[in-house]
Amino acid sequence: MPGETTGGAGQGRRALVLVENLSVPFDRRVWQECTTLRDAGWEVHVICPRGEKRDTEAEVEIDGVRIHRYPLRAATGGPSGFAQEYGTALWHTFRLAARVGPVDVVHACNPPDLLFLPALWLKLRGARFVFDQHDLVPELYLSRFGRGEDLLYRAVRGLEWVTYRTADVVLSTNESYRDVALRRGRRKPSQVFVVRSAPDTGRFRPVPPEPELKRGKPYLLCYLGVMGPQDGVDYALRALAKLRDEQGRDDWQAVFVGGGDTFDAMVELSRQLGLADRVHFTGRVPDAELVRYLSTADVCLSPDPHNPLNDVSTMNKVLEYMVMGRPIVSFDLREARVSAGDAAVYAPANDESEFARHISLLLDDPGLRDRMGKAGQERISGPLSWQKSQESLLAAYATACRGLAPLSARRPGRTRRSPRR
Numbered sequence: 001m002p003g004e005t006t007g008g009a010g011q012g013r014r015a016l017v018l019v020e021n022l023s024v025p026f027d028r029r030v031w032q033e034c035t036t037l038r039d040a041g042w043e044v045h046v047i048c049p050r051g052e053k054r055d056t057e058a059e060v061e062i063d064g065v066r067i068h069r070y071p072l073r074a075a076t077g078g079p080s081g082f083a084q085e086y087g088t089a090l091w092h093t094f095r096l097a098a099r100v101g102p103v104d105v106v107h108a109c110n111p112p113d114l115l116f117l118p119a120l121w122l123k124l125r126g127a128r129f130v131f132d133q134h135d136l137v138p139e140l141y142l143s144r145f146g147r148g149e150d151l152l153y154r155a156v157r158g159l160e161w162v163t164y165r166t167a168d169v170v171l172s173t174n175e176s177y178r179d180v181a182l183r184r185g186r187r188k189p190s191q192v193f194v195v196r197s198a199p200d201t202g203r204f205r206p207v208p209p210e211p212e213l214k215r216g217k218p219y220l221l222c223y224l225g226v227m228g229p230q231d232g233v234d235y236a237l238r239a240l241a242k243l244r245d246e247q248g249r250d251d252w253q254a255v256f257v258g259g260g261d262t263f264d265a266m267v268e269l270s271r272q273l274g275l276a277d278r279v280h281f282t283g284r285v286p287d288a289e290l291v292r293y294l295s296t297a298d299v300c301l302s303p304d305p306h307n308p309l310n311d312v313s314t315m316n317k318v319l320e321y322m323v324m325g326r327p328i329v330s331f332d333l334r335e336a337r338v339s340a341g342d343a344a345v346y347a348p349a350n351d352e353s354e355f356a357r358h359i360s361l362l363l364d365d366p367g368l369r370d371r372m373g374k375a376g377q378e379r380i381s382g383p384l385s386w387q388k389s390q391e392s393l394l395a396a397y398a399t400a401c402r403g404l405a406p407l408s409a410r411r412p413g414r415t416r417r418s419p420r421r
Contacts, residue, residue: 010042010397012406013104016097016122018115019048020089021134023055024067028316029134029197030109034065036390037397045103047096049089053284068096086112093118103127104407105400113137113159116166123166126407128400131167132195133177136160136309143230143307161185168400171195171393174335176312193396197316198386199323203287206324209296215280217253219363222297222326224290225317227260230310232303232331234262234269235352239303241273242356249360254279254301255293294324298369299362302330302340306349314339319384322376327369329358339384343376 015037017030024046025031034044044065049072050056060067070092075081097106097118106122108115109132119129138157147153164170164185170192172178181192214220221240227233233256243249256266256279263283270279282289294300300321304310311333318339321328328344330336331351336344345362347354362369 010037010040012408013041013401014043014045014102014407015105015107015397016100016103016127017044017046018093018097018106018108018118019046020072020086020093020109020115021111022048023051023069024048025062025065026051026055027109028200030132031065032198032200032386032389033107033132033195033393035063036393038064040394040397042397045100047093047100068100070096082112086114090114090117094121097122102407104404105130105397107132108163109134110163111135111137111140113156113163116159116163120166126404128168128404129166130169130171130396130400131163132171133181134173136177136180136312139307139309139312140230143309144228167191169193169396171396173197174312174314174338176335176338180312190399193392193399195389195393195396196384197314197319198384198389199316199320199380200386201323201380204291204294204320204323206295207291210292211296213253213255213293213296215253215278217251217278219252219298220293220296221252221254221299221301221359222293223254223256223258223301223303223317224294224320225258225315227256227258227263227266229262230304230307231260231262232305232310233266235305235331235350235355236301236303237266237269237273237275237279239301239352239355239359240275240279242353243359244275244278246353247356247360249363250278252278252363255297256281257285257290257293258282259284291324294321294326297326299359300326300328301359302328302336302344303355304331304333304336306331306333311335318344319380322384323380325373325377327362327372328376329355329362331355339379341375341379343372343379345372 019030037044046067050069058069072089075085106119106127107130108119123129141153141156170181170187172181172194178192178194181187223236267281270276302318312335314335322343328340330344330346331349332346345358347358
């Protein structure tokens with residue numbers, strides 16, 4: 001890994017983390033990064049939107065991390081809705097960044113690829129810019145809207161390019177994203193660090209299974225995650241209908257945990273497919289309830305269809321299934337294989353009948369399910385562990401700050417601003 005890490009390397013330094021699409025600490029990747037920096041001696045501030053049911057305080061300190069939140073209504077409709085959402089978020093981000101005051105590092109998490117604007121403003125005041133690329137926005141645009149490489153696609157490619165060029169270092173969630181940063185962003189290998197998302201093994205621990213969650217059936221199938229246009233919940237539901245109709249199986253119950261833009265549409269699709277009596281939608285649930293479902297599940301579903309974004313993205317749900325020791329059925333995606341390895345079986349891309357057949361195969365083979373679950377847990381505790389990502393994150397910060405005196409040394413005699421309460 002390029003760069004170097006030393007214990008307490010952040011002493012006397014301040015970091016400001018910018019997030020737009022999730023609240024913190026609900027965004028678990030960002031929260032893990034914040035606590036890692038805190039433990040290394042950094043003073044950490046976060047600017048993010050407020051949550052609807054959690055993370056609702058305007059300003060709060062949690063475990064030594066200071067969080068500044070703003071009200072934000074998620075976009076509805078087409079591009080004009082996103083323009084309104086992003087404009088509001090940028091205004092609040094600038095406003096709150098001015099209140100936080102000078103920092104050593106501004107750490108911006110996309111999407112959108114517009115946070116380079118407040119990052120550049122802070123960079124001109126002496127900060128270094130760490131770009132944390134959670135999503136490839138051009139591929140997200142192609143996958144979500146299906147409009148091809150039109151004018152808006154070229155615009156988001158341009159914003160990504162400016163963000164790459166403005167950043168001092170780039171954090172990539174996997175090697176596929178790193179390759180894009182090197183190739184499309186023209187960044188040097190020493191400037192791009194892979195910081196993988198990893199589940200919190202303290203939060204995700206199996207508990208005894210609860211057969212009553214299977215609602216009288218021998219097997220429980222589980223989907224966990226966001227329900228958006230590109231997440232494949234519709235593929236999963238059609239595959240379950242084929243599991244019933246083509247595989248002739250009525251020995252299962254399914255639970256879909258999570259929410260998102262298409263939640264209501266997916267509930268309605270389940271009714272149209274005649275699955276309402278065997279598919280239960282929970283919405284977002286507390287961690288303890290989520291763990292109950294995952295601990296009871298016999299097979300977990302990762303139905304993300306093949307598209308330009310999904311093929312190169314690491315799915316958090318796959319990692320969370322693995323830490324719980326659950327076998328997975330996935331479509332055959334490049335990064336799904338990198339993450340899950342032998343913890344999953346892979347149906348040909350977007351083939352719902354084969355997805356159903358693979359579910360049936362696993363239900364009939366408890367020994368295979370057990371071996372796959374153990375393989376996933378070994379990967380999470382080894383090459384995919386958060387400890388390895390922590391090392392990479394701190395190396396990235398060391399590289400970004402090379403040659404930069406701590407803020408306190410650059411501003412002798414200046415009293416640090418305290419956030420207003």
